[in-house]
Amino acid sequence: MAKKRVAVIFGGRSNEYDISLISASYIINNIPRDKYEVIMVGITKKGRWLHYIGSVEEIKSGKWVEHSDNVPCILSPDPLDRGFIETMPDGEVSRLKVDCIFPALHGKNGEDGSIQGLFQMSQIPYVGCDMLSSACCMDKEFAHRILESGGIRMAKWLPVRLRDLDRLDKRCDEIAQQLKFPMFIKPSRCGSSVGISKAYDIKQLREGIKTAFSHDTKVLVEQGIDGVECECAVMGNDKLTVSTVGEIMPANDFYDYEAKYTVPQEQTKIPATFGKDVIEKIRDTADKAYRLIGCEGLARVDFFYTTEGEVVLNEINTMPGHTPISMYPKLMENTGMPAQEEMDRLISLAFERTQL
Ligand SMILES: Nc1ncnc2c1ncn2[C@@H]1O[C@H](COP(=O)(O)OP(=O)(O)O)[C@@H](O)[C@H]1O
Numbered sequence: 001m002a003k004k005r006v007a008v009i010f011g012g013r014s015n016e017y018d019i020s021l022i023s024a025s026y027i028i029n030n031i032p033r034d035k036y037e038v039i040m041v042g043i044t045k046k047g048r049w050l051h052y053i054g055s056v057e058e059i060k061s062g063k064w065v066e067h068s069d070n071v072p073c074i075l076s077p078d079p080l081d082r083g084f085i086e087t088m089p090d091g092e093v094s095r096l097k098v099d100c101i102f103p104a105l106h107g108k109n110g111e112d113g114s115i116q117g118l119f120q121m122s123q124i125p126y127v128g129c130d131m132l133s134s135a136c137c138m139d140k141e142f143a144h145r146i147l148e149s150g151g152i153r154m155a156k157w158l159p160v161r162l163r164d165l166d167r168l169d170k171r172c173d174e175i176a177q178q179l180k181f182p183m184f185i186k187p188s189r190c191g192s193s194v195g196i197s198k199a200y201d202i203k204q205l206r207e208g209i210k211t212a213f214s215h216d217t218k219v220l221v222e223q224g225i226d227g228v229e230c231e232c233a234v235m236g237n238d239k240l241t242v243s244t245v246g247e248i249m250p251a252n253d254f255y256d257y258e259a260k261y262t263v264p265q266e267q268t269k270i271p272a273t274f275g276k277d278v279i280e281k282i283r284d285t286a287d288k289a290y291r292l293i294g295c296e297g298l299a300r301v302d303f304f305y306t307t308e309g310e311v312v313l314n315e316i317n318t319m320p321g322h323t324p325i326s327m328y329p330k331l332m333e334n335t336g337m338p339a340q341e342e343m344d345r346l347i348s349l350a351f352e353r354t355q356l
Pocket residue numbers: 155184186190191192193194196222223224225226229250254255256302314315
């Protein structure tokens with residue numbers, strides 16, 4: 001049987017560009033070559049798409065972008081093209097057909113449904129969640145509304161809108177009456193802890209809201225949860241593989257950008273040191289939340305296990321990081337699925353999904 005051609009897309013116009021390069025390197029290195037041929041498409045920070053034929057090492061280091069043999073290419077939304085349209089140096093246009101797309105992209109444009117909408121138009125099978133579930137998981141406010149309506153416990157929260165900036169003191173007073181400090185102020189659709197701050201008083205709340213608005217036009221304030229952070233990896237379309245639970249011990253005051261990508265291995269524990277019943281409760285909730293919001297392919301569901309013994313969902317990441325210290329591949333490995341098998345299964349799930 002001929003090998004299927006998989007296009008791994010990396011980079012992108014997102015504040016998680018650098019993380020995407022590391023995830024992509026891991027993914028490309030682990031796609032089994034006896035079954036798949038891999039082509040690489042990088043998106044620059046400015047948003048230009050380039051067919052890249054260099055080494056994986058240079059994706060990781062960021063040097064890929066300087067290669068003189070990069071060829072501009074775009075994904076055609078026309079299903080008859082079944083792939084990319086390349087513009088050669090002599091101006092000639094050629095087609096690069098692919099069987100499947102693996103978006104190794106995080107955050108804005110890559111994990112928020114935008115690019116998934118393009119994949120859907122092209123009718124090319126792709127790895128991961130579809131447009132709608134990606135968008136709903138990326139928008140923290142939508143995720144709250146959908147998951148809470150299905151009975152999932154999350155932190156108490158309130159929305160803040162741009163128009164509230166004209167009456168910010170009043171809005172902060174209202175928030176302080178309804179939620180307890182410390183609070184977390186978050187841009188609704190950012191990721192990687194960017195723009196998030198923790199407020200211990202009303203002054204910090206005010207400042208935090210202003211900071212969050214410099215990253216997004218939608219902001220929410222959540223009541224702080226006192227507990228341990230933990231994560232569960234889910235894979236599948238209808239029949240799901242739900243991993244055990246991993247525990248995170250952040251070095252900083254919260255799991256901020258720095259802590260996320262510099263935590264040494266010892267600061268995560270797999271499985272978490274909770275009782276069996278708690279682990280099962282977290283796994284059940286991850287399964288339920290994944291289905292409720294319509295995830296397919298893969299997602300990492302993040303929780304707090306509170307000091308009062310409750311399981312509170314924090315967020316769902318539809319393209320979880322795949323860096324060497326990332327939780328998702330580690331959890332899958334712990335479930336008996338090494339990296340090569342994980343990649344093979346994810347690509348197979350893309351082919352199995354019914355795409356109308
Ligand atoms: N309600 C909350 N209570 C306690 N800690 C929180 C809360 N919300 C966020 N955090 C902390 O901030 C980190 C980043 O928040 P999160 O909502 O996961 O944003 P991102 O999508 O950027 O990862 C979390 O991993 C956690 O450490």
